Amino acid sequence: MKRIFSGVQPTGNLHLGNYLGAIRNWVGLQESFDCIYCIVDLHAITQSQNPAHLREQTRSVTAAFIASGIDAERSIIFNQSAVPAHCELAWALACHTPLGWLNRMTQFKEKAGKDRESAVLGLYAYPVLMAADILLYKASHVPVGEDQKQHLELSRDIAGAFNRTYGVDYFPLPEPQILGVATRVMSLRDGERKMSKSDASDYSRINLTDDADTIALKIRKARTDPNPLPDTPTDCQERPEALNLLGIYAALADVKLADACERFSGAQFSAFKQTLADLAVSVLGPITAEMKRLAADPGYVDGVLRTGAERAAAIANRNLRDIKNIIGLLHPG
Numbered sequence: 001m002k003r004i005f006s007g008v009q010p011t012g013n014l015h016l017g018n019y020l021g022a023i024r025n026w027v028g029l030q031e032s033f034d035c036i037y038c039i040v041d042l043h044a045i046t047q048s049q050n051p052a053h054l055r056e057q058t059r060s061v062t063a064a065f066i067a068s069g070i071d072a073e074r075s076i077i078f079n080q081s082a083v084p085a086h087c088e089l090a091w092a093l094a095c096h097t098p099l100g101w102l103n104r105m106t107q108f109k110e111k112a113g114k115d116r117e118s119a120v121l122g123l124y125a126y127p128v129l130m131a132a133d134i135l136l137y138k139a140s141h142v143p144v145g146e147d148q149k150q151h152l153e154l155s156r157d158i159a160g161a162f163n164r165t166y167g168v169d170y171f172p173l174p175e176p177q178i179l180g181v182a183t184r185v186m187s188l189r190d191g192e193r194k195m196s197k198s199d200a201s202d203y204s205r206i207n208l209t210d211d212a213d214t215i216a217l218k219i220r221k222a223r224t225d226p227n228p229l230p231d232t233p234t235d236c237q238e239r240p241e242a243l244n245l246l247g248i249y250a251a252l253a254d255v256k257l258a259d260a261c262e263r264f265s266g267a268q269f270s271a272f273k274q275t276l277a278d279l280a281v282s283v284l285g286p287i288t289a290e291m292k293r294l295a296a297d298p299g300y301v302d303g304v305l306r307t308g309a310e311r312a313a314a315i316a317n318r319n320l321r322d323i324k325n326i327i328g329l330l331h332p333g
């Protein structure tokens, strides 16, 4: 069976972008793939984290996976730092990654900001660790939102470089799977910026932990333009906020963007927002409730992570042994 690997950083509350761009798609993929879903805590520490908060967020993201419909028995759910092979492979791959490739990564440029000299090595090496996550399991498909596309292209380049260096066909080149209508959900405050955990304004995003009133309030306050809703997706071109809200509606209702436009063509935003809020609450409400229930049972969540790490390590350690053999690293005995 073909294998899926994907991950989420436990850096803050998961939001609607994480859900629609990634996690929701992961649920359906369990039918036809062998799936590994990871809480990438080692990626989280490329930026400063409060230790207690990091632990709590790792459990909360695990709960979000389960509450969204990831089946912990069928799929593997684990946190990255519990399987040390990720770091070992990251080092080996770092030795096959030219600096020029890393210098092109736009996420590093965004996150490092102007003061590049103070950025930490881990942030720069981040995409190599991400390649290690995927290649360690020889994953063939990686479902992500659009913002991860460049990192995935790098993972393919690194896999190719490794195969060529040793004259092997060991790593499959992982295929990005950028699925659905909402591959890039934008901020509710600014249709030109991505919805993000790190945005200073909580009104910019809908968190999976928000209650019904908060969701409705955030949607009501979402920025729009003064015109009635557009007739077609083409009419949204100069209207990023309209496009974003209609895209969110289409994704939540599981319809095409064109159908969403047709449904609300010529309507006022106030009426549309009410319908959108009701829909968002009906989809997210059960997930939030289940996350709350799981938050009260950290023993269960830790058990899922423990079992997941054992299952992940069994695959990872076997592959790492093969990889070390290919490189010529000795395994005495």
Ligand code: TYM
Binding pocket: 005, 006, 007, 008, 009, 010, 017, 018, 019, 020, 021, 022, 023, 040, 043, 129, 130, 133, 134, 142, 143, 144, 145, 146, 147, 148, 151, 182, 183, 184, 185, 186, 194, 195, 196
């Ligand atoms: P992270 O934690 O930033 O995001 C997790 C997933 O959510 C998607 N996403 C979005 N999709 C649509 N609209 C948005 N506004 C939005 N914001 C986030 C992301 O594309 C991602 O799929 N580097 C990764 C984590 C990672 C990983 C991996 C992913 C580490 N190793 C291996 C895949 C395979 C990240 O920071 O995701």
